[in-house]
Amino acid sequence: MNIIVGVSDMKVSHDIDSVLITYSLGSCIGVSIYDPVAKVGGLLHYMLPDSNLDKGKAQKNPYMFADTGIPNLFKAAYKLGAVKQRMKVIVVGGAQVLDQKGFFNIGKRNHMALRKIFWKNKVMIDYEEVGGNVNRTIKLQVQDGVSWLKVSGQQFIKI
Amino acid sequence: MNNIEAIIKGIDNIKPIPQVTQKVMAVAKDPLSSASDLADIIQYDSALTANLLKMCNSPFFGLSRKVDSIHQAVAYLGINQVVDMALLDLGNENLKQAQDGYDLRAGELWKHAVVSAFMAKEIANAKDLKDKDLVFTASLLKDIGKTVLSEHVGNYFDHIEKIITEQDITFREGEKQVIGIDHAELGALIAEKWNFSDRMINIIRNHHLDGGWDEEDMEIAVVYVADTLCMIMGIGVGSDGLAYRFHPKVMEKLHFRDTDIQLLMASFGEKLHEVESLVGSV
Numbered sequence: 001m002n003i004i005v006g007v008s009d010m011k012v013s014h015d016i017d018s019v020l021i022t023y024s025l026g027s028c029i030g031v032s033i034y035d036p037v038a039k040v041g042g043l044l045h046y047m048l049p050d051s052n053l054d055k056g057k058a059q060k061n062p063y064m065f066a067d068t069g070i071p072n073l074f075k076a077a078y079k080l081g082a083v084k085q086r087m088k089v090i091v092v093g094g095a096q097v098l099d100q101k102g103f104f105n106i107g108k109r110n111h112m113a114l115r116k117i118f119w120k121n122k123v124m125i126d127y128e129e130v131g132g133n134v135n136r137t138i139k140l141q142v143q144d145g146v147s148w149l150k151v152s153g154q155q156f157i158k159i
Numbered sequence: 160m161n162n163i164e165a166i167i168k169g170i171d172n173i174k175p176i177p178q179v180t181q182k183v184m185a186v187a188k189d190p191l192s193s194a195s196d197l198a199d200i201i202q203y204d205s206a207l208t209a210n211l212l213k214m215c216n217s218p219f220f221g222l223s224r225k226v227d228s229i230h231q232a233v234a235y236l237g238i239n240q241v242v243d244m245a246l247l248d249l250g251n252e253n254l255k256q257a258q259d260g261y262d263l264r265a266g267e268l269w270k271h272a273v274v275s276a277f278m279a280k281e282i283a284n285a286k287d288l289k290d291k292d293l294v295f296t297a298s299l300l301k302d303i304g305k306t307v308l309s310e311h312v313g314n315y316f317d318h319i320e321k322i323i324t325e326q327d328i329t330f331r332e333g334e335k336q337v338i339g340i341d342h343a344e345l346g347a348l349i350a351e352k353w354n355f356s357d358r359m360i361n362i363i364r365n366h367h368l369d370g371g372w373d374e375e376d377m378e379i380a381v382v383y384v385a386d387t388l389c390m391i392m393g394i395g396v397g398s399d400g401l402a403y404r405f406h407p408k409v410m411e412k413l414h415f416r417d418t419d420i421q422l423l424m425a426s427f428g429e430k431l432h433e434v435e436s437l438v439g440s441v
Contacts (some may be wrong), residue, residue, distance in 0.1 A: 007392065008428045022269075026393025026401060047428050048421055057425050065426055097387060098329065103417040105187035106391055106424075106428060135396040153260045153316055153398025 005030075005043045008064035012042035012076040013142050021139035024074040024152070025093035027107035029066070029114060029130070032140045034145040035082035040141040042082075046071040047108065049113035051054060066113035066119075074123075089123060090147055092138050092158065094130035109129065127159050169307040173253060176353040179204040180249050180391065184289055187242040194233040197241060202229045210248050211241065219437035242279070243295055247273065249300045252437075253306060258318075260309035261397035266438065268306070271395025272299050273438050278427055279385035286413065288377050290358075296361040298324040298382050303395075304345030304363075311338060316398060318357060323402055331367050343367060359376035367403050380409045394431075 005011045005022040013020060020043040022030050031044045044063060050057035053067040062068035074084065082083065091114060094107040103109075111130050127147075129136070135152040148156040182200045202208055208229055215226040217238065226232045230239045233241050243429050250319035254272050257265040279298040283291040306311075310320070310333065319333035334341035362379045364370070366386060372379070383406070410420070427434075 004333040007394075009433055024393040024396050027391040027398055028393055053418065053421050054425055057429065061429065064203060064425060093393075095401050095405055095407040096326070097390060097401045101407070104405065104407065104410065104420065106421070132400075134400040135268060135398075152396065152400055155322070 005045050007045055008044065008061050008069075010038065010044040010063040010069060010073050010076065012073070012080055012081045012151060014038065014040045016074045016143040018142045019139050020142065021137070024136045025095070025138070027093070027095055027110060029093040029110045030136070031070060031114070032074065032092075032138060032147055033077055033082070034088045034140060034142075034147075035036070035077065035086045036088065036145050037086050037129060038081040038083065039142060039145075040077050040080040040082040041140045041145065042077040043138070043140055044069050044071050044086050046070070046154055049109040051081045067117060070114065070117050084123070085124070087123075088126045088145055089118075090138070090140075091128045091130060092126050092136050095132055095134055098133060129159075163203075164337070166269055166307065166311055166340055166428070167345070169195070170311065170348055170352060172344065173307070173349055173352070177204075177207075179207055180245055180382065181354075183242055183245040183393075185199065187238070192312040194238050195230065196239055198228075198230045198233045201241070201245065207245065207248055208250070211244050213440040214437055215246050217235075217436045217440040221390070223432075236279070238323050238359065239292075242292070243276075246296050246299055247276075250276075250303075253303055256306070258309035259411065260313035261305055261399060263305075263309075263397040264394065267395040267397070268302060269395075270438055271389055272302065274394050274427060274431070274434055275299075275301075275382075275385040275389045277430075277434065278388060279381050282377070282381045282384060282413070282423070286377065286381070288381065293359060293362070294378050294381050295419070296355075297359055298385055299351065299365070301346060301363050301366040301382060301386065302342060302349070303349050304342035304427075307345045308334065308338070308342045310400075312342075328401040329367060329369055329404055331369060333402075348354065368406055368409070369404065372406065372409065374408070374412060380413055383409060384413065384415070388420065388424055388427075392428065 022045040028047045034041045046069040051068045058068045092110040096107040137150040139148045150156045215232045235320050255267040276299040283294040307321045315337045318337050323333040331341045347360045350360045
């Protein structure tokens with residue numbers, strides 16, 4: 001059963017028949033986490049780097065921003081029995097339009113926000129594919145943690 | 160018949176613009192016409208009426224009571240929004256299908272069209288542009304050329320990918336170089352077939368601003384910005400990805416700072432569910 005994670009959305013699951021999937025990341029970032037012992041998976045699709053932009057929106061929907069979405073993703077997985085040290089972490093997305101430089105480069109800033117949060121919280125990334133001008137889709141099988149990445153125009157590949 | 164002629168021939172499969180839509184657009188332009196003029200035109204077209212009522216009653220508009228006639232719809236939503244919906248219906252006819260050549264699933268190109276049109280209109284209102292309806296319609300229909308090129312572009316994808324990386328050009332420029340014609344140009348030809356204004360045809364042809372930008376033309380600037388933001392948000396993005404150019408000059412002219420852009424993204428990110436309810440209702 002596919003569980004679709006929309007834009008500014010997050011889902012966790014310990015149902016081994018489920019597959020978490022998020023389509024069309026653009027400059028957004030998809031963070032997938034998986035604990036192989038507890039068989040718990042989580043997938044976040046955030047759009048913007050920093051909730052200081054609009055605290056009200058962040059309160060209503062924490063998954064819109066990196067700094068509110070990422071902690072909530074981990075917490076939701078812990079609730080289902082996942083343990084931080086066992087977590088396999090995948091990060092994809094953060095693409096950019098050609099010549100999109102400096103402050104306007106949302107994809108890059110989304111990625112930098114994540115690096116900062118992970119560094120502070122000592123989270124290691126197991127697989128990362130970010131940047132470029134391509135659009136990406138990711139899915140995670142909760143049964144075994146196998147993940148698939150699709151770049152638009154190409155087939156799904158196992159990562 | 161050469162390759163380009165064969166592709167252009169594909170435009171013949173696109174249905175002419177319905178008479179009722181033409182009349183609705185004429186009413187929208189005429190300052191003397193009233194809300195009931197508009198309702199009178201629409202109510203004789205049962206298919207359009209049915210679709211408009213479904214859209215009116217979708218959560219997008221959040222009306223507290225059910226609308227069951229076009230006269231009511233015009234009264235509740237106003238002429239402008241009902242005209243926009245008649246144009247949405249035109250887009251719906253033409254953009255809803257999957258575009259396999261661009262690796263777009265059914266509904267994706269359509270969703271991009273609708274979100275970018277509402278976003279463009281919001282910016283046009285905020286900046287008080289002269290021609291807000293033009294901005295809405297052009298945003299909605301700018302990628303219609305993809306429906307014709309989709310059949311062909313897949314065959315050339317690897318070649319296009321290769322040269323856009325090598326030459327640092329946009330996907331549209333890659334289409335033009337490799338296939339001989341691109342989706343924006345085909346869109347302009349469709350707009351010509353539909354007897355749209357020269358202004359509309361030009362916006363559709365140059366909506367990626369590859370052909371340069373007349374800095375006085377704020378309408379095309381807004382169409383461009385809404386398109387770019389939807390790309391960044393990943394809405395209806397296909398195999399062409401984000402391989403289009405960013406023009407900081409446009410942001411400057413519109414007095415858009417980086418936070419303005421992010422706030423627009425946040426606001427439309429929140430509205431995505433409602434837009435989905437609107438486009439899913441017909």
